[in-house]
Amino acid sequence: MTVELTQQGDLAVLTLNRPKALNALSFAILKEIGEAIDRVADMDVRALLITGAGDKAFCAGADIKELRNRSLVDQKRGAELGQAVFAKLDRLQVASIALVNGYAFGGGSELALACTFRLASPNAIFGLPEIKLGLIPGYGGTQRLPRLVGEGRALEIIMTGRNVRAEEAAQIGLVNAVVEGDLMEAGTAFAAKFTRYSLPVLELARRAVQRASDMPLHEGLEMEADLSTLAYRTNDAEEGMAAFEEKREAQFKDG
Ligand code: DAK
Numbered sequence: 261m262t263v264e265l266t267q268q269g270d271l272a273v274l275t276l277n278r279p280k281a282l283n284a285l286s287f288a289i290l291k292e293i294g295e296a297i298d299r300v301a302d303m304d305v306r307a308l309l310i311t312g313a314g315d316k317a318f319c320a321g322a323d324i325k326e327l328r329n330r331s332l333v334d335q336k337r338g339a340e341l342g343q344a345v346f347a348k349l350d351r352l353q354v355a356s357i358a359l360v361n362g363y364a365f366g367g368g369s370e371l372a373l374a375c376t377f378r379l380a381s382p383n384a385i386f387g388l389p390e391i392k393l394g395l396i397p398g399y400g401g402t403q404r405l406p407r408l409v410g411e412g413r414a415l416e417i418i419m420t421g422r423n424v425r426a427e428e429a430a431q432i433g434l435v436n437a438v439v440e441g442d443l444m445e446a447g448t449a450f451a452a453k454f455t456r457y458s459l460p461v462l463e464l465a466r467r468a469v470q471r472a473s474d475m476p477l478h479e480g481l482e483m484e485a486d487l488s489t490l491a492y493r494t495n496d497a498e499e500g501m502a503a504f505e506e507k508r509e510a511q512f513k514d515g
Pocket residue numbers: 280281282284285320321322323324325334335336337338339340363365366367368389390393395396397398399
C-alpha cells in the first residue's frame with residue numbers, strides 16, 4: 261500500500277508513502293486515499309492528520325507521467341475521481357489537518373486545500389503549476405483556493421503557476437500556521453485545541469462554515485439558525501451550559 265493509515269491516540273494519521281516520486285498522486289493512489297478516508301469514518305478518532313513520507317514533499321501533485329495519452333473521457337473521469345476523493349474530507353465526521361512538509365504542488369496543494377486546516381513547515385512550498393503543463397487544476401483547486409485566499413490572489417497563483425512559500429501562505433490565509441520543529445507533534449497539539457469538544461457539535465460548526473460560501477447570506481443565516489438549534493438539542497450543549505453555571509470543566513460525551 262502506498263497510502264498508510266494508522267491510529268495514534270485519538271488521531272488517525274494518513275501518510276502518502278511514495279517518497280521516491282515525491283508522493284505524486286497516481287490514480288491508484290487517489291483511490292487508496294479514498295479507501296483510507298472511508299476507513300477513517302469507521303475509526304474511533306477525533307481528527308485526521310494527513311502527511312507525506314520523507315522530508316522533501318507533502319505531495320508533488322498528480323503523477324504527470326500517467327496523465328499523457330489519455331482519452332478525454334478518461335481525463336474527465338480522472339478529474340471527477342480526484343474531486344470525489346477529496347470531497348470525502350468535507351463529509352468526514354472529523355476535521356482533517358494537512359501537515360505540509362515540503363512541496364505541495366498541483367494535486368498536492370488541492371489535497372491540502374480540501375482539508376479543514378493546514379499547517380506548514382518553514383520549507384513548505386505551495387503552488388498550482390498546472391498552467392506550465394498546459395493544464396488547469398482538476399481536483400478542486402480553482403474552487404477551493406479562491407474561497408480561502410480571495411479571487412484575485414487565486415487567479416494570480418493559478419494563472420502564473422508561481423510558488424507560494426510557507427511565510428506568504430500564512431500571510432494570505434492559505435495555511436493556518438507555519439510551525440518550527442516536528443510537524444506531527446505540532447499537528448497533534450493543534451488538534452488537541454478542539455478535539456476535547458463535542459464531536460457532533462464540532463461537525464455542525466464545520467458544516468455551517470463550509471456551506472456558507474455555497475449560498476446567499478439570508479439562506480446561510482437560515483441554515484445557521486437550523487444547525488445551531490440542532491447543536492442546542494444535544495446533551496453536550498446541556499452539559500456545556502450546566503458546567504458553566506456550576507463553574508466546572510464540561511464533560512462532553514459526543515451526544
Ligand atoms: N509526477 C510524477 N513524478 C514526479 C512528480 C510528479 N508530479 N514530481 C516529481 N516526480 C518524480 C521525478 O520525476 C523524479 O523521479 P526520477 O526522475 O528520480 O525517477 C523524482 O520524483 C524526484 O523529483 P525531482 O528529481 O524533480 O526532484 P527535485 O527536487 O529536483 O524537484 C520538484 C522537485 C517538486 C520541484 C519537481 O519534481 C517538480 O517540479 N515536480 C512536478 C511538479 C508538478 O508540476 N506537479 C504536477 C502539477 S499538475 C487532471 C487535470 C489536471 C491535473 C490532474 C488531473 N484531470 C483532468 C484528470 C493536474 C494535476 C497536477 O497536480
